Amino acid sequence: MWSYILKRLLTAIPTIFLVLLIVFTLIRLIPGDPAELMLYELDDPAVVQQMREELGLDKPIPVQFFIWLGNLATGDLGVSIRTQEPVLPALLERFSVTATLVFLAVSMAVMIAVPAGMIAASKQNSRTDFAIVLVAILKLSLPSFWVGLMLLLFFGVYLQWLPTVGYVELSTDFGLGVLYLIMPVISLALTEIAVLTRMMRSGTLEVLRLEYVTHARAKGLSEAAVLSRHVFKNAFAPALTMLGLVMASLLGGAAVTETVFSLPGIGKLVVDSIYARDYPMLQGALLLIAGVYVVVNLLVDLLYGFFDPRVTLK
Amino acid sequence: MLTATTGRFVLSSLTAALLFSTTGSVQAEVVLNVAYTQDLRGTNPGVDRDGNTDTVHMHVVEGLVAYAADFSIKPMLAEAWTVSDDGLTYTFKLREGVPFHNGEIMTSEHVKWSWDRFMAPETKWRCRSYFTGEDGPEVVSVETPDPLTVVYKLASRSATFLGNLARFDCGNTAVLHTESVDADGNWLEPVGTGPFKFGDIKYGRYIDLLKFEDYASRSDPQDGYAGAKEVLVDKVRLQILPEPSVSKAAYLAGDIDLLSIEPADLAEMELAPDTQILSAETAVWDTLLINTDDPVLQDKRIRQAMAQAIDREQIMAIVSEGRGRANPSPLPPVSSFFTDAEWEQLPFDPEKAKALLDEAGYDGQPIELLTNKRSGAYYERALIAQSMLKEAGINAELKVLEWGTQLDAYTSGEYQMQSFSYSPRLDPALSFEMITGEQSRKVWNSPEAIALLDQAMVVSDKVERQGIIDELHRRFIDEVPAIGIGHRVEFYAIRDSIDGFKPWGAGKQIFWGVGPK
Numbered sequence: 001m002w003s004y005i006l007k008r009l010l011t012a013i014p015t016i017f018l019v020l021l022i023v024f025t026l027i028r029l030i031p032g033d034p035a036e037l038m039l040y041e042l043d044d045p046a047v048v049q050q051m052r053e054e055l056g057l058d059k060p061i062p063v064q065f066f067i068w069l070g071n072l073a074t075g076d077l078g079v080s081i082r083t084q085e086p087v088l089p090a091l092l093e094r095f096s097v098t099a100t101l102v103f104l105a106v107s108m109a110v111m112i113a114v115p116a117g118m119i120a121a122s123k124q125n126s127r128t129d130f131a132i133v134l135v136a137i138l139k140l141s142l143p144s145f146w147v148g149l150m151l152l153l154f155f156g157v158y159l160q161w162l163p164t165v166g167y168v169e170l171s172t173d174f175g176l177g178v179l180y181l182i183m184p185v186i187s188l189a190l191t192e193i194a195v196l197t198r199m200m201r202s203g204t205l206e207v208l209r210l211e212y213v214t215h216a217r218a219k220g221l222s223e224a225a226v227l228s229r230h231v232f233k234n235a236f237a238p239a240l241t242m243l244g245l246v247m248a249s250l251l252g253g254a255a256v257t258e259t260v261f262s263l264p265g266i267g268k269l270v271v272d273s274i275y276a277r278d279y280p281m282l283q284g285a286l287l288l289i290a291g292v293y294v295v296v297n298l299l300v301d302l303l304y305g306f307f308d309p310r311v312t313l314k
Numbered sequence: 315m316l317t318a319t320t321g322r323f324v325l326s327s328l329t330a331a332l333l334f335s336t337t338g339s340v341q342a343e344v345v346l347n348v349a350y351t352q353d354l355r356g357t358n359p360g361v362d363r364d365g366n367t368d369t370v371h372m373h374v375v376e377g378l379v380a381y382a383a384d385f386s387i388k389p390m391l392a393e394a395w396t397v398s399d400d401g402l403t404y405t406f407k408l409r410e411g412v413p414f415h416n417g418e419i420m421t422s423e424h425v426k427w428s429w430d431r432f433m434a435p436e437t438k439w440r441c442r443s444y445f446t447g448e449d450g451p452e453v454v455s456v457e458t459p460d461p462l463t464v465v466y467k468l469a470s471r472s473a474t475f476l477g478n479l480a481r482f483d484c485g486n487t488a489v490l491h492t493e494s495v496d497a498d499g500n501w502l503e504p505v506g507t508g509p510f511k512f513g514d515i516k517y518g519r520y521i522d523l524l525k526f527e528d529y530a531s532r533s534d535p536q537d538g539y540a541g542a543k544e545v546l547v548d549k550v551r552l553q554i555l556p557e558p559s560v561s562k563a564a565y566l567a568g569d570i571d572l573l574s575i576e577p578a579d580l581a582e583m584e585l586a587p588d589t590q591i592l593s594a595e596t597a598v599w600d601t602l603l604i605n606t607d608d609p610v611l612q613d614k615r616i617r618q619a620m621a622q623a624i625d626r627e628q629i630m631a632i633v634s635e636g637r638g639r640a641n642p643s644p645l646p647p648v649s650s651f652f653t654d655a656e657w658e659q660l661p662f663d664p665e666k667a668k669a670l671l672d673e674a675g676y677d678g679q680p681i682e683l684l685t686n687k688r689s690g691a692y693y694e695r696a697l698i699a700q701s702m703l704k705e706a707g708i709n710a711e712l713k714v715l716e717w718g719t720q721l722d723a724y725t726s727g728e729y730q731m732q733s734f735s736y737s738p739r740l741d742p743a744l745s746f747e748m749i750t751g752e753q754s755r756k757v758w759n760s761p762e763a764i765a766l767l768d769q770a771m772v773v774s775d776k777v778e779r780q781g782i783i784d785e786l787h788r789r790f791i792d793e794v795p796a797i798g799i800g801h802r803v804e805f806y807a808i809r810d811s812i813d814g815f816k817p818w819g820a821g822k823q824i825f826w827g828v829g830p831k
Contacts (some may be wrong), residue, residue, distance in 0.1 A: 166519070237516060260560060
């Protein structure tokens with residue numbers, strides 16, 4: 001297994017390099033000059049040029065790329081053009097917010113969607129099945145920003161049970177941190193619950209038709225035992241693939257949820273950095289996101305072995 | 315109850331302070347929670363900056379002089395100043411006993427040290443060129459004959475020297491303590507004399523301004539950035555909330571005490587409980603810029619036709635929900651230089667516009683009008699203007715860009731028309747300077763206008779200067795390098811329980827003098 005992990009990590013290096021090269025070039029091809037955006041309409045061209053030189057933007061793009069790579073090798077991701085903060089600590093701080101949010105939301109989604117999908121499948125075409133499918137479709141049809149705003153209005157504005165702005169790290173004050181996370185986690189989880197439920201239902205239906213399930217039932221096992229012992233693992237494998245993709249995608253930025261709940265996460269940071277043409281921050285963030293994709297997909301591949309013994313890692 | 319890190323506690327603490335002060339017992343921390351749209355660019359005044367950052371810096375640092383509410387220049391750290399007869403020597407007498415945030419008392423040596431630091435090229439002060447002879451008079455020397463006197467000597471007369479010292483984007487040419495930098499001269503944080511000090515700065519979350527307990531306030535009444543600065547709260551927390559719908563929800567939930575609102579939200583916010591709506595006509599100029607070098611638009615008659623095809627009153631009424639007033643001049647009506655002459659304009663007259671177009675031989679060539687969808691009604695202004703231009707027979711086409719892309723076009727001058735806004739210029743000459751000159755980003759490059767502007771920059775006699783400004787306005791109306799729509803009105807929603815917040819024309823929020831009723 002260790003050789004498999006090493007091989008996967010090594011093959012990820014050229015992928016990440018390619019992603020960075022494309023991103024580095026493309027963001028510089030977008031019209032809009034960071035120096036002008038910073039200085040707006042107040043400055044004379046000499047000042048703008050001075051700013052470009054300070055930011056290293058006067059050099060050819062390949063030179064800028066290799067300078068950045070050289071600095072990266074020493075762990076220096078540069079300083080944000082927009083806020084002057086060092087990129088690496090800023091990224092780690094923002095990523096921890098997003099990671100907390102996503103981990104909680106995905107955990108919640110899994111805990112609700114897996115049993116819901118399996119129950120719906122085991123009672124196919126019953127009222128329970130229709131109800132679960134209906135709720136899933138309904139949740140899938142609601143845009144997450146709308147759900148977020150509705151939560152904000154209901155729990156924040158009308159009931160005033162939950163704070164509408166701010167964020168407190170769970171490590172600083174767990175109770176207060178939870179209060180700040182309730183609405184964003186629910187908002188983010190709802191869509192994922194809907195997707196996962198449908199995935200889990202169809203996976204379970206397929207497995208339920210297999211002969212070994214019939215055999216298990218013939219042995220006299222209860223339906224609950226059949227589902228938990230014999231169906232769950234096989235039905236969950238396809239959902240796991242999707243879960244990995246969803247997790248990686250959300251870790252790369254749950255920008256809408258972060259914006260609605262003013263959470264200082266990495267998605268919001270990426271959006272702000274694009275608008276400000278904050279190249280160092282954007283490059284650092286995309287490097288981190290590419291790395292997250294690699295790691296999450298690797299973890300998913302490793303987990304396949306647990307859920308499906310037929311899968312071997314070489 | 316939540317802790318001090320939340321808005322809910324903050325709001326309740328405003329009430330708590332009132333309750334407890336009468337009993338003389340526990341005094342809760344009083345925090346003013348303000349919705350702020352952007353993160354801080356940095357803490358180095360005049361260096362790490364943008365409009366919002368300047369607003370924060372102006373609470374922490376002070377200069378020798380400051381802008382008053384009517385945009386006149388008044389003393390701040392200076393007690394008073396005199397100007398020599400030849401206009402070349404400015405002598406500032408400093409106030410006695412003004413402490414820095416570190417407790418040390420300000421002297422002329424600090425003024426000189428701060429000046430030398432700003433003027434050193436490695437500081438990258440954005441206003442250096444205004445004092446080197448490039449874009450303003452050269453300051454040839456700064457002397458400190460005694461601890462309370464500073465003498466600036468200029469190479470030439472200037473009408474803008476004091477105004478430039480007071481500019482927000484120049485960080486008010488702040489007087490700083492040497493502890494603001496480390497032994498190698500690297501920036502640490504501002505050790506200034508302002509009524510607030512920086513507290514926590516959490517990017518993407520909030521900026522805290524803490525009351526400076528030992529602040530030495532002036533005794534003259536509060537007046538813009540001049541006069542007394544009495545801090546009535548323990549802390550101002552600027553919550554970073556870029557999304558208007560989110561900040562509005564936060565206000566309605568009671569987590570925010572003060573927020574800037576869009577005109578479209580006025581009707582709803584006026585119905586919000588315990589809320590007062592305040593407004594001020596600012597010096598932010600909303601305009602339609604015209605590229606006078608464009609093959610089609612270089613014909614003055616076509617530009618005049620455009621000006622007469624556009625009903626600026628109607629545009630202003632729509633974008634400000636009937637609260638703003640249109641005006642044709644780059645000069646803001648709040649300026650003391652804005653007189654009846656500045657109301658002079660080409661009247662809205664579509665028939666005259668059509669006649670001018672016929673005379674110019676305009677045959678329907680498309681004219682591209684750039685705009686964007688950021689806040690500030692750039693898009694709405696452009697959309698309405700496009701419709702009016704079409705009504706008069708001008709084939710105006712709207713092109714919506716992302717702001718950074720539009721700014722690129724603005725700087726390069728590669729466009730035909732664009733919906734644009736300029737941040738406040740508080741000196742009348744600077745109101746014209748922003749569009750006048752030979753740089754590609756400036757739309758008015760007629761030699762006569764540039765010569766008049768040069769005069770306005772050096773003549774300090776009020777009457778003579780007024781004559782130059784009036785003449786600039788007349789030429790501006792005749793040559794139409796831009797069509798002024800008006801100066802933007804800013805609106806704020808603030809809780810009834812809070813007193814003392816005064817929006818002003820400079821478009822800057824001021825948090826001293828603001829506290830619980």
